[in-house]
Every structure is written in structure tokens, then in C-alpha cells.
Amino acid sequence: MTAELTTERLLGLDALLSDEQREWQRRARQFATERIAPVIEDDFEAKHFRRELIAEAGAAGFLGMHLEGYGTAGADAVSYGLVCMELEAIDSGWRTFVSVQGSLAMSAIAKFGSEEQKQQWLPGMAKGELVGCFALTEPTGGSDPAAMQTFARRDGDDWVISGTKRWIGLATLADVAIVWAQTEDGVRGFAVPTNTPGFTATAIEGKLAMRASVQCDIVLDDVRLPESARLPGAAGLSGPFSCLNEARFGIVFGVVGAARTCLEVAIERSKSREVFGKPIGAMQLTQQKLADMFVEYEKAMLLALHLGNLKDAEAITPEQISVGKLNNVREAQKIARTARGILAGDGITSEFPVMRHMANLEAVATYEGTDEVHSLVLGRALTGFAAFR
Template sequence: MPATPQSPLGLFATDELIGEDDRAIRDTVQQFVSDRIRPRVADWYEAASIPARELAVELGSLGLLGMHLEGYGCAGTTATAYGLACMELEAGDSGLRSLVSVQGSLAMFAIWKHGSEEQKQQWLPRMAAGEAIGCFGLTEPDFGSNPAGMRTRARKDGSDWVLNGSKMWITNGSIADVAVVWAQTDDKVRGFVVPTDTPGFTAPEITRKMSLRASVTSELVLDNVRLPESAVLPEARGLSGPLSCLTEARFGIIFGALGAARDCLQTAIGYAADREIFDKSLAGYQLTQAKLADMTLELGKGMLLALHLGRRKDAGTLRPEQVSLGKLNNVREAIAIARECRTILGAAGITAEYPIMRHANNLESVLTYEGTSEVHQLVIGQALTGQAAFR
């Protein structure tokens, strides 16, 4: 009799490393994705349309928006629980995890960490409930990996600020109620809380994407956007402000990318078991098993790394260069797993009947957003040598 098959992460017994409360949160998100997302996401991806506002309210009711933040209607979970939630969301689709991480770890976190009490009270409870959607405007058309070169500028005009410039590749941009926008000023880079109904603010949606199609991506255009002094994030001055938010969001990607990889691997294992070739199950061939074994090894190592970094974050000892280790490794391995899984499915792997090509296409974006692989390599290199090699 053949042995009972085990799940890839079951071989590593990683559940034994996760506390009961964190597992319960993970299982709740997994069920939500199974019931609400999986039956529809292929259609959303093909149509390049997602009911983001409707989903935001549902995600808010589950306590997933800004879930690792304290107060203001946020759930106050552990960072590890947040990571596990990101893993399950991205097992559904990277666009879904992007919706949650941009809302909670970029827009909400920026206001929570750097904002005034008035800004926090005005926005965070509504954003936690999914009643207001946020976006994060840092990247510009010519300045992605080098945000210090941004051209968007804010100038003082009496007691007001006037913003001019543009941002690019902004998740949630055209559906957002509030944008956290970073701009050059005479006093370093500053952050601004911009209600999107402010005159001069527009957010045209970016179309014809081949990746993250089940996600809203936009340009932000600021044409003499006038804001009161109270719109400034008072606790952020210089690039350390936006970079702290990016570190927060990258942490979720460390777990999230593994969700996409796990979904691909489980799909490939199931397909190989059912597919017959030369009168034998594809899963019974040595080359297939070698592929599955190698991919399981990388998935498990990535999960152990993610859990270790999650514990460090919960302990308050996680450093930015360690986040770079996790993002670089786990996204790189996830996209390799997706591509290898596609080979097991053959031609079936390119269809929307299976999630593998959708995950692979999405991971092409995850590989480069919130820090390209090259940038993370240089962050790690600087930590190892003490020398910055960015220029």
C-alpha cells in the first residue's frame, strides 16, 4: 500500500511553531479565501477588475485591515499572525494581499506611526473597517528604487501647502478616499494626508497590465493641490518616514509570496496524482518527484525563515536588512516554484483553469515592487561589508 501523502509544509511540521491564536487567525483567512476568493478570482483576473470596495468591507469585518496595529479600531494581533494572514490572502491572489498590505502596512501604518492624533482619529477607524480606502504615493515614473530623487514638491503658501507632481504604480489609487503622498520640501521629504476629493487631485487607473490584474493600480496626479498645515504628518521628516512604511509592508510579502508558491505546489501535486502518462500516474515518475521534493524544500526553508523573522518582529528586534533577507529569498524562490510547477502541468498550466500562471505573472510584480531583488542584495551587501554600493 502506498504511504499517505503529506502536505509540503506538513513535512516541516511548521504548525508546531505557530501559536494557537495565530493558527486560528490563519485558518479564518484561509476559509475566507476558499469561500469568497477562489471561485471568482480567475474571472476577476481575466476581466482585470476586482470588487475592491466590497472586499475591503468584508476584510475589515474580519479585522484584517491594519490588523497588527494597536488602537483606533485595529485588531492588535501579533506580527506573525499578520504574516500568516498575508500568506493565505496571497494563496488566493497577490492582488488581494496587495489590497490588504497597502491599506494596513503603508497607508494606515504611515498615519498610525507618523500622524497626528487628529489624523489618526479621522482616518484609522474607518480604514480598519474598510469604509475608507487608502493608498501610498511614493514611487514616481522616473524614481522607483531611488525615492530621494522624487520630483513631487510641496511648497508653503501662507499657512497652506501646495503640492505638484505625479506618482506611479500606486495600488488602490483610483478607488482611494485618502492618499499618503510624499513630497520634497525646503525641509526634507515630508508626508501629507491628502483626501482624494481635494481639487487638483486625480488618479487615472493604469490598464493593459499582464500582472496583478485582480488589483487596482493607478497614477496619482497632483496639480496645485492645496492642503492645510494639519495635512502634514508631523512625525515624519526625511526618507526614514516612507522607508519605515516600506519595511512594514515588505514583512507581509515575506509570508505572502510563500502563499502563492504553496498554492502552485499543491496544485501541481494534485495534478500529477491524477494525470496519467504512459499508463502511469505522473506523480510516480522520478523526475516529477525530484521536482516536487526540491520545491518543497525551498518552500519549507522559506517558511522557517518567515516564522523566525516574525518572532523577531514580535520581539521588536527585527532589522530592515533582515526584512531584505526574507523578501529577496522568499519571492525569488516563490517565482521559481511557480515556473517549475507550470512544467508539471504542461499546456494545462497556462490556462485559467489552474492558478499557476496567474501566480507566476503576479509574482513578476512582487519580485520588483517594494524593493527590487537588486536593491535588497545591496542592502544585504552593505550590512555584510559596511559599504554602500547603491551608486
């Protein structure tokens, strides 16, 4: 029995899923293993994102799949989470792509856009014919969006936006950027066509994680937009925060996929690597490590599923999403590090995916809320005191 079948049998996840949810998981696993896995090590090494696969992801229904109408799939939250898990089991960069496109850019338009904006952007984005990005984070403080310095001022009937954004996924590929800016009336969102004069996106170089995806700096130099570009339903930081919660939910499931891959690789390697005359998997210390890894993987998966069911029941809270993001990323990091140790020196080579997952998980731990931020979210919920400042 392969490690994959062993972990799936022990977990028994199938019994907790509907036929539709299992079908989404199967479809995502097939796409990830057939289209991404054969090229991901080369792409990570070459810092290459395969844009040609975007339309295939759209045809599979993965883009904005949790939304209703406008060519989206209207799938439930658990199904979306399972797709995130299967994509991230191969590489975090591809789950990030689906997250940025669907949970951030498309969700912002679906939640807060005008009917004209929805018709203009969402069908093409669902098909993968158009790409979106979500420009919130700034160079001086991703964890404090209330301090954003990007500003949109009125000039007659137009808006003029100036400022900078950093770590914006897909920006050099995007057709539309959802830009959040301060105004005289508070934070507002804008759907900015990326060919608008004054908009410049530059890919960030030197990354040691997320190398098979694209993150960028953005400069907005007096970008002039009509009033029709403003998202009319977005007022204040509740707008971007609601989109961030959608993305964080995908992470809760996604990192379980990375953990599962690391665990399965460690199991297989423990059977074939021999030390002191027998496979290391026959030694007690190794079995203890594998057992601990599996237990944490199982708990993370069950937590993700619980949160997915809460989300489908429209009963989930931001604090509960923080629990999932904080715990599951943390445990995935531990599982990846333990797997790397079981693989010994070979674990740092591209012969195995573990070191790549370790690097990517370091990035995932930082974005969509650091450990510290999510800890303070939970601390506030537990004590009633806000300790962010």
C-alpha cells in the first residue's frame, strides 16, 4: 500500500464528504498531478509561472468557484477548500494563484462591485481569460492596513490615485487590479485596468520561496479613473478584510495539502532508506515522528473540514478562521521540517519536494496575517482587550 493510500485510509476523510465534494477533490488532484507536478521543480528553479495553465484552471471550474453566477461554479466552501488542498499538495504557488484570482480579486468585485463591473470582469476571470490582483499591502506595513498611504483624491468627476503597493500576487499578469486607497471619506476600493496610464507593476526578484508564482511591487502615479471604477459597495476596511477572510479560509485547507505531501514522502523514504542494517521506518524514533506527523495532519484536516462546514452554514467568524490559519500553517511547517529530517541530506535536494514546501510555507506563514496577528485576534476574542498597539 502506498503512503498516499495509507494516510487516506487512516484519515477516513471520504466518509465525511459528499459525492460532489469528492468529485471536486478528484478533479483538482488530477489537474495538479498531471499538469503541475511534472514541471513544478523546473518552474521553481527557473522562477517561472505557467500562465498557459490559467485557462485550464478556469475550464476546470476552479476560479472563483465559491461564487454564484457570472460563469462561476457556485460550489460549497468545503469543495473550494479541497481544491485548495490538492493544488497546494503540489505547490503553494498554485493555490495562491487560485486564491488571489478567486478569493480576493473576484470576491471583491462580486461582493462590492456594480452590476456593470461584475459583467465586465467576472465571466472572463472565471474562464481564466482575464487575470485579477488585489492591491492592499504596502511596503511599510502589511499587518496595519489602516495606516495605508495610497490616496485617492477627487478631481472633478474622476478619481486620481497615487501610492505604492508591495507583495501583490499576479500584478504583472493582471488585467485588473483591485486597489484599496485612503480617501477623504475613508478607505475605498477601485477596479483599475492595469493598462491605465500611471499604473506600473514590477515582479519582485530574489525570492527564495514562492518561486513558481508571481509577486510584485506596484506604483500608482496619478492614475486617473472615472467614478465607474470605484467599487460602490465597499466602505472602510471591512471591505478588504472580508476578502482576506475568504483567502485565509483557502489557506486553512491548502497547507494541509503541503503537509500531506511531506508526510507521504517521509513515509515512503522511511521504507527505502536503510541505516544500521534495516529501513529507518522500522526504528522506534522514526515511527514516533511519523505518528506525530500524521496525528497533527489529521487534526488539521478535521479542523479545516469543521470550518468549511461552518462557512457553508454561514456561521463562521473571523476569529475561527484565525484559529485555522494559525494552527494549520504552524503544524504544516512542523511536519515539513520533520519530514526533511527523515530524508536527511537528500531532503534539501529537488529530488524530493519537501524543501520546496518548507520554503513556501515560510511565505504562507507571513501573508494573510502573521502568527502574531492571528494570535492577537484570538487574544482579543478571549479577553476582550485589543493588544495590537
